[in-house]
Amino acid sequence: MSAAARHAIQQPERRLPSAQSPVDLHALQANFQPIFNLATGALHGFEGLIRPPRDSGLCSAFELFALARAADMSIELEQAAAQTLVRRFTELGLRGTLSLNFSCDTLLHLGAAPEQVDTALREIAHLGDRLVIEVTEQDVAEDVGRLVAAIDLLRHQRGKVALDDFGMAQSSLALWIQLQPEVLKLDRFFVAGIDGDSRKFETVKAIVQLAATLGSEVVAEGIERIEELIVLRDLGVQYGQGFLLGRPSADPVSELPAKVWEALGNRAIAVFPEPARIGPTIMRVDRVLNEAPCVGPTTSNNELLRVFHHHPELTAVAIVSDDGHPVGVVNRRSFIDTLSLPFHEELFGRRPCTLFMDTDPILIERSASFDELADIITDEDQRYLYDGFIITENGRYVGLGTGSALVRMVTENRIEAARYANPLTFLPGNIPISRHIDRLLQSRSGFVACYCDLDHFKPFNDQYGYWKGDEMIKLAAACLTQACNPLRDFLGHVGGDDFLVLFQSDDWQHRLLAALEQFRLRASALFNDEDRARGGIEAEDRQGRTAFFPLTTMSAGALCVHAGHSLSHEKVASRAAAAKRAAKQGRILLHVEEA
Template sequence: MAALRRSLDEALRTQSVAQVLTRHALQAHYQPIVRLKDGMVMGHESLIRGPADSPLRAPDALFRAARAEGLTLRLEQACLNEGLRSWTSHGQDRRLFVNLSADSVVKLVESLTLTGVIQALDAFGVAPSALVIEITEHEHVADLPRLIEVASALRARGLRFALDDFGDGRSSLRLWAELLPEIVKIDKYFIRGVNSEAVKIQTLKGLARFAETFGTTLVAEGIETEAELRTVRDLGIELGQGYFLGLPDPLPATAVLAPAGEVIASAEIAVLPEMTRAAGAGITVERLVNIVAPIRPELSVDEVAKAFADSAELRGVALVENGRPVGLLNRQSFVDRYAKPYAKELYGRKPCIIFANTTPLLLDKHTGLDALTAVLTSSDQRYLADGFIVTEGGRYLGLGFGDQLVRVVTEARIEAARHANPLTFLPGNIPITEHIERLLESGGAFVACYGDLNDFKPYNDHYGYWRGDEMIRLVARTLVSHCDPRRDFVGHVGGDDFVVLFQSDDWLDRCERIVATFNEGARLLFDAEALARGGIEAEDRHGVMRFFKCTTLSVGAVPVRPGQFSRPEQVASAAAAAKHKAKLSSLGLAIEGA
């Protein structure tokens, strides 16, 4: 009898997605999304589970089976309905995050209309402003313009959008830039062990800069330890999600787990790992090669469209003739153009080269790190979207993609600058010396500038080190904002001493603006009484009280001619001498040899 019962149980167990949908056997679990500055639960993500004791219990297994059965869109719709139904039954008033592919979002609006979507939410008792749609399956966004159009219409009705698992290898900077989601969820790969991996620290800082540019809120996914939570919190990531904060559960949590709450409330800060130095030797384009079979330029547009449709992983394809590349087709650009009205009728039978970039970026596989950096900072940035072609002796080898290039170059340069100043985060003495060496070895002309503050010590003594640090940071911000990041190097020697290595032709104009801008900004750091008097009373180096003018900046510049110096210390000494002359000048600027 026991054997018969086990056999009957097995027969009744849900084995297919079709059965799951027919039996309404889905169950929503809700995982809290937490504001990391105070531990407030500001929302929940709806995570769907299949029937208990079923091989389809786990979401990955459920959706894998749905794809095999051709029921993905139906399953997504059912997950949405279950997530909304259970949510309202708990009387929640926080935000609800639901996962939908781009295709599902578009088809949902096309089938229900915008009014129908809002009416459906109203029937569930969910306000549009409380719903956040997480776009999944980034690499399968077949019609980005249509998604943006639909998203804009839904936004106008109060809904918000998020990108899920950003950085998992399928995510797209272009999708972030064009869709402009209110929220981006950072993939758990970058959170796991972040407290001990300096590269991940720098990656999160980089994503934070992107988020600031786009006005996006970041969510750190996959926080599973105290150390990870403390590190992410201290990096300024606004929101967090993960097992350490709260487990997925049918009943939405109203507070974070106690250990997480203690970390968030604690004044203890994380000690962030420092970068270990990477020489960058051996890094070449060959490391970025993706082996992708090329096509003939005479292949029809329709045939290429079929190739892209048959392979969701195909990001681009090279057009090759007699072994040599003659063009490049980027998937997204091709699909956008092919999806336009009458494009298929007009161009479908024509050669695909009419849709191609016939002047793509070509990089030999032996191209090294320095050349890669030059490519990254060039004025032609099409490769970030289109990718580039890797060659060997002029013959086609494979494809490379902009996100790979950015990652490799950024990681290598961050590694090389491990001695960054802790106050300004600018490169310190070792990177400065290395950069001067490279400039000297290049044989080109450049300008070495040494910046130093006048009467900074009295200011620091009078107002305290905290205000002094702000003055130093003002120097750093002023220098960086007036330099061309593609050509000019800004370093912090220490204290109030800075170095700028210019390759910009208009370096003199930049120096004049730097001095003027800083001097104007520095006045805002003095109190009204000091401004009225034009300075402060403070002790000099001999302990005698006397009057000092408001702090200003002096810059000494040395135009370095090819062959003039052979060692970095010679350049540094000449720049320091020019700085001393600048401090004696009423203009605050001195040019050696002028």
């Protein structure tokens, strides 16, 4: 390479043509956004962000780079930006790593020859392993092989490579494996609202687990809320950046804001969002698929009778056209009963089986969801009970489903789903409750398990009806939900009128007593005026005798589990339930025990 060419790379165009006035590339402004370790709260480094010169008339970096693309000077601008950022980073004496953004075009340009990398990056190479080159995932060129070669040249400078905006392109996973980045920057789409979105939560959880296997550190971008921060920390995301931690600035902060430091310093674990349906609750048609034989429209009734005799388990047989599309179904019982009538086999035996078929069978696509299957049971058309239903794939016959198998699957599925989320209150069920207790015990941080249920609820439910009873249970759920700090406290619905609250809030007792009082006041409104005036109702007790029962209230038992205490989730739940029974026996609102 000639000296002139090397000078052109080392000293990019000084001015970028602009409709207003040329933009001086040596007057670019350097901003830095801090990146912190989410486990320790320590500063990890900074991302360098370039801004237009103050007198350029440009309002944002977006306008600056759009202008550079229009003038075919993107590469020159990126090189000037990198050198400006490194120079200012050094002048400020900033600690930790420095992340610089490069487009694929620039990386491929620099990777065209090793000497270009050495010359162009001479000013920033002294950072060594403190330098992180960020490659935007959505900007990756089609020729990934050339990009990988260029990145390998950059790695010779002892720098690291980060894959930026991960998760927003179509081939994210393949690109991750090909580039082998030391750092993975999680796009803020997955971060925003992760504390309340089970899909984002499960996605990030899987990414963190895979990153540990592939040897990449994870940085979460765009953190703006404490709740997001704590969930990400507890998921094992190593680093984070965002407005909550520190905004981009020409004079950036190197320490976390006090409220963030306090949140990270408090070892209370995050309350993970629980999906209403996971694992066995996601079921497909294959669970009830029976690859039963079918017959064609020209099949005689005698031939169909032989099919039924050879397959005694079949409740029906589908009639399928030559192109594989079902045209009807014949019910076993009605068909055999009809042919058994005097002279019917002689009269109809040689005639086609379409004579006795139902021309409007129930059809279900193999890709149908569980909810679509469940809708069959609640539909007014109950033929599925005796004919079953035909299962198709792209409209072609693949088998039959029976009514008994469908009812069994839906019932088992709903019972299993209730273990994850209560269908009345939509609060987490027994499995999420156990998981959260295990997480609390593993974190070895203190918490309080409060078991709550309703007093004199059965007489109210019997007297006013189950729909009013459901309103009472939902009211209890609402009062307890209001008492919880969503960042620290977990509320689960054990079943019926039983709830379990796992408090990490220091003022848990004040919160709980306020919820019990709030419920007492609001529950009285569910009684009629006469019962409310009398302070209760007359109803039958468990022995069938008429007795007077006070208005429904809520009582609770609390088990205080101190930091480091060794228990199982079964023991925590059973001892909290025992404390609740003690509260009922003592006719008090709250009974507290120490673990």
